[in-house]
Amino acid sequence: MKLLVTGGAGFIGSNFVRRAIRDELPGIEGAEILVLDALTYSGVRANLAPVEDDPRFEFVHGDIRDERLLDELFPRVDGVVHFAAESHVDRSVLDSGVFVETNVLGTQRLLDASLRHGVERFVHVSTDEVYGSIEEGEWDERFPLEPNSPYAASKAGSDLLARSYHRTHGLNLSITRCSNNYGPYHFPEKLIPLFTTNLLDGRRVPLYGTGENVRDWLHVDDHCRGIALVYAGGRPGEVYNIGGGTQLTNVEITERILELTGHDWSAVEHVADRKGHDLRYCVNIDKIAEELGYEPQVPFDAGLAEVVQWYRDRRDWWEPLKERAALDSAR
Ligand code: NAD
Ligand code: DAU
Numbered sequence: 001m002k003l004l005v006t007g008g009a010g011f012i013g014s015n016f017v018r019r020a021i022r023d024e025l026p027g028i029e030g031a032e033i034l035v036l037d038a039l040t041y042s043g044v045r046a047n048l049a050p051v052e053d054d055p056r057f058e059f060v061h062g063d064i065r066d067e068r069l070l071d072e073l074f075p076r077v078d079g080v081v082h083f084a085a086e087s088h089v090d091r092s093v094l095d096s097g098v099f100v101e102t103n104v105l106g107t108q109r110l111l112d113a114s115l116r117h118g119v120e121r122f123v124h125v126s127t128d129e130v131y132g133s134i135e136e137g138e139w140d141e142r143f144p145l146e147p148n149s150p151y152a153a154s155k156a157g158s159d160l161l162a163r164s165y166h167r168t169h170g171l172n173l174s175i176t177r178c179s180n181n182y183g184p185y186h187f188p189e190k191l192i193p194l195f196t197t198n199l200l201d202g203r204r205v206p207l208y209g210t211g212e213n214v215r216d217w218l219h220v221d222d223h224c225r226g227i228a229l230v231y232a233g234g235r236p237g238e239v240y241n242i243g244g245g246t247q248l249t250n251v252e253i254t255e256r257i258l259e260l261t262g263h264d265w266s267a268v269e270h271v272a273d274r275k276g277h278d279l280r281y282c283v284n285i286d287k288i289a290e291e292l293g294y295e296p297q298v299p300f301d302a303g304l305a306e307v308v309q310w311y312r313d314r315r316d317w318w319e320p321l322k323e324r325a326a327l328d329s330a331r
Contacts, residue, residue, distance in 0.1 A: 001028070001030070001031045001032070001078050001079065002031065002032040002033075002034060002076060002077045002078050002079075003020070003028065003031050003032070003033055003034070003077060003078065003079050003080070003081055003231075004034050004036060004073060004074070004077040004079070004080045004081070004119075005017055005020075005033055005034070005035050005036070005080075005081050005083065006035075006036050006037070006064050006080070006081070006082045006083055006084035006110065007037055007043070007064075007082070007083035007084030007085060008033070008035030008036070008037050008048065008059075008083065009035060009037040009039060009043040009044055009045055009047055009048055009059075010037070010042055010043055010044075010047070010083060010084070010087070010187075011042070011047075011087075011181070011183070011185050011186045011187055011220065012083055012125070012181055012220055012223060012224065013035070013037070013083035013084070014044075014047035014048055014185055015183060015184075015185065015220045015221065015223075015224050016081065016083070016224040016227060016228075017033050017035055017048060017051060017057070018047075018048070018050050018051055019221070019224055020033055020228070021033060021051040021054050021056055021057055022051075025224060025225060025228035026225065026228055026229060026232065027228050027229060027231065027232025027233060028228050028231060028232060031056070032056045032057075032058075033051075033056060033057050033058070034058045034059075034060065034073065034076065034077055035048065035057075035058070035059045035060065036060050036062055036064060036069075036073060036084070037059070037060075037061065037062075037084065038061070038062065038063045038064070038084070039061055040086075041324070041325070041328070042087065042088070042187045042189075044185070044187075044317075044321065045059075046317065047185045060073065063106070064082075064084050064102070064106040064107075064109060064110055065101065065102070065105055065106045065109050066109075067109055067112075067113065070109060070110065070113035071113065071116070071117075074113045074114070074116070074117035074119065075117055077119065078119065078120050078121070079119055079120050079121035079122065079123075079231065080110060080114060080119055080121070080122045080123070081123045081125070081227060081231060082107065082110055082122065082123065082124050082125055083125045084102065084106060085102060085103050085106075085125075085155065085158075086098055086099045086102050086103060086151065086154070087151070088151065088187075088189055088190065089129075089149045089151045089152070089274065090189075090274060091151075091189075092149055092150035092151035092154070093149065093150065093274070093275050093276070096150035096151075096154070099150055099151055099154040100150075100154050100157075102154075103151075103154035103155055103157065103158050104154050104157040104158050104161065106158075107124070107158035107161055107162065108158075108161055110122075111161060111162060111165045111171065111173075114165070114171055114173075115165070115169055115171060119171075119172075120172060121172050121173075121231060122162070122165075122171060122172065122173040122174075123173070123174055123175075123176065123227060123230055123231045123234070124158065124159065124162035124173060124174070124175045124176070125176055125178070125227060126155055126158070126159040126162075126175050126176060126177045126178075126239075127152070127155050127177055127178060128177050128178060128179045128216075128241065128243065128281050128283045129147060129148075129149070129151070129152035129155060129278065129281065130145045130147050130152055130155050130156040130159050130177060131143050131144075131145060131146065131147075131177070131281075131283075132145070132146035132147060132148050132152070132278065133148060133278035133279045133280055133281070134280055134281065134282055135279060135280060136280075137282070138282045138283060138284035139241070139282065139283050139284060140241065140283075140284040140286070140287065141177070141238075141239040141240065141241055141287055145159070145160070148276050148278055149276055149278070152278075159175055159177070159239075162175055163175065163237070163239075166236060166237040167237065171236075172236045173236060173237065174230050174231075174234035174235065174236065174237070174238050174239070174240065175238070175239045175240070176226065176227055176230050176239075176240050176241075176242050177239060177240070177241050177242065177283065178218065178223050178226065178241075178242040178243060178283075179215070179216035179217070179218050179242070179243035179245060179281055179282075179283055180215040180216060180217050180218065180245075180281070181217075181218055181219070181220045181223050182217050182218075182219060182220065182303070182304065182307055183219055183220030183221065183303070183307060184220075184307060184310040184311075184314070185317070186220075186307075187321065188318050188321055188322050188325075189325065191215075191250065191253065192217075192253070192257065192304075192307065193311065193318070195254060195257045196257055196260075196261065196307070196308050196311045197311055197318050197322060199257065199258065199261040199263050199267060200261060200311060200312060200315075204267050204268065204269045205254065205257075205267060205268055205269065206269050206271040207250060207251070207254055207268050207269065207270055207271065208250070208271060208272070208273050208274045208277060209270075209272070209273030209274070209277060210251075210273075211249060211250040211251035211254065211270075212249050212250070212251065212279070213249065213250050213277060213278065213279055213280065214247055214248065214249050214279070214280040214281065214282070215247070215248065215250070215253075215281055216243050216244075216245050216246070216247045216281055216282055216283065217245045217246050217247075217248060217253070217300060217304075218242070218243055218244065218245030218296060219245065219296070219297075219298035219300075219303045221297070221298055222242075222244075222245070222296040222297055222298055223242055225294070225297070226240070226242035226288060226292075226294050227242070229288070229292040229293070229294050230288070230292065233291070233292050234291075234292065235291070238287075240287055240288040240291075240292070241283040241284060241285050241287065241288060242283070242285065242288060242294070243282075243283040243285050243296075244283075244285045244289075244295065244296045245296055245300060246300035247282060254268060256301075256304060257304075257308065260304065260305055260308040261308060
C-alpha cells in the first residue's frame with residue numbers, strides 16, 4: 001500500500017510520516033509514504049530527517065493545487081491522507097486569501113484527482129474549530145458547523161466539500177475533526193511552542209485577553225493514531241471527532257509552561273484579545289472510541305514536560321524558524 005501524505009513536512013503530517021515509517025500506526029503497517037508538500041513557512045524538510053533514507057519514504061516538493069503534478073503522482077498511490085493546509089488562526093485574521101486558496105481550492109483539486117485516478121481511500125484531516133465555540137457541553141459529529149475565524153471557515157469549506165465527494169461521487173472518504181495538538185516539531189507561532197521558546201530565551205509571552213479561553217490539548221501521537229484508525233477502519237462518508245485530551249484555560253496552560261521553564265507571572269504580558277476569539281472547544285469522542293477502539297494514551301503533564309525538554313534540546317530546530325519569522329514580519 002502506498003499513501004500520499006499531503007502536508008507531510010508540517011507539524012502533524014511529519015509526526016504521521018515518521019511514525020508510519022516506523023510501523024507505529026495501527027492498520028497501516030508496512031505502508032510506503034509519498035509526501036507532497038509545498039514547504040511554505042510552516043513546512044520544514046528537517047522534520048522528515050529521521051526517515052529521509054528509508055526506502056519506503058519519498059518526498060515531492062510541490063503544491064496540492066498543481067493539477068498536472070497531481071496527475072503524475074496519483075497513479076502511483078492507493079490512498080490519500082490530507083493534512084496540507086494554512087493552519088494558523090492569527091494569520092487568517094490578517095489575510096484570509098491563501099487560506100481559501102490552499103484549504104478550499106487545494107482540497108477540491110485533491111478530491112478531483114482522487115476521482116480521476118480512482119484512489120481507494122481518502123482521509124480528510126479537519127478540525128474541531130469548524131464547530132465554532134461552545135460555552136458548555138460537548139460537540140458530537142452531528143453538531144452544525146458554525147466556524148468563526150477565516151481559518152475555521154476555510155476548513156469548514158474543505159470539510160463539507162470532502163463530504164460532498166462521498167455523497168455525490170461515492171468517494172471512499174472519511175473526515176477527522178481533532179482538538180488542539182501539542183508535541184515536538186510544533187511551529188513556534190502557536191501557543192505552546194511560542195510560549196516555551198520565548199521563555200527559554202528569557203522573553204515575555206503574549207497572553208490574549210483574559211486568558212479564560214479553553215482548549216482541549218491532545219498529544220500529536222494520539223491524533224495520528226486516531227487518523228490511522230480512521231484510515232484503516234472508518235466508515236465511508238463518516239466524520240470522526242478526535243480528542244479526549246486535557247481541557248485547560250490559557251491561564252492554566254501558561255502557569256504550567258512558566259513552572260516547567262522556571263519563570264513566574266512577571267514573564268506574562270497581557271495583550272489585546274484575538275479578534276473573534278473562540279471561548280471554548282470540546283469534542284465528544286464516543287464515536288471513534290466505540291467504533292474504532294480509540295482512546296488517548298499520552299498523559300498531559302508528562303507529555304508537556306517532554307515537549308518542553310524537546311524545545312530545550314532542539315534549539316537547532318526552532319531558532320532558525322523564529323529568526324526567519326522575525327525577518328518576514330519586519331519586511
Ligand atoms: P502546519 O502548518 O504545521 O503544516 C501544514 C503543512 O502543509 C506544511 O508542511 C506546509 O508546507 C503544507 N502546505 C501548506 N500549503 C500547501 C500547499 N498549497 N500544497 C502543499 N503543501 C502545503 O499545520 P499542522 O498543525 O501540522 O496541521 C495539519 C492539519 O491538521 C491541517 O489541516 C490542520 O487544519 C489540521 N489540524 C491541526 C490541529 C492542530 O492543533 N495543529 C488540530 C486539528 C486539525
Ligand atoms: O482546535 C484545533 C486548532 O487548534 C487547529 O485547527 C489549528 O490549526 C491550531 O492552530 C489550533 O488553533 P488555536 O487557535 O486554538 O491554537 P493557538 O495555539 O493559536 O492558540 C491557542 C490559544 O492560545 C487560543 O485561545 C489563543 C491563545 N493564544 C495564542 C497565541 C499564539 C495566546 O493567548 N497568545 C498567543 O500568542
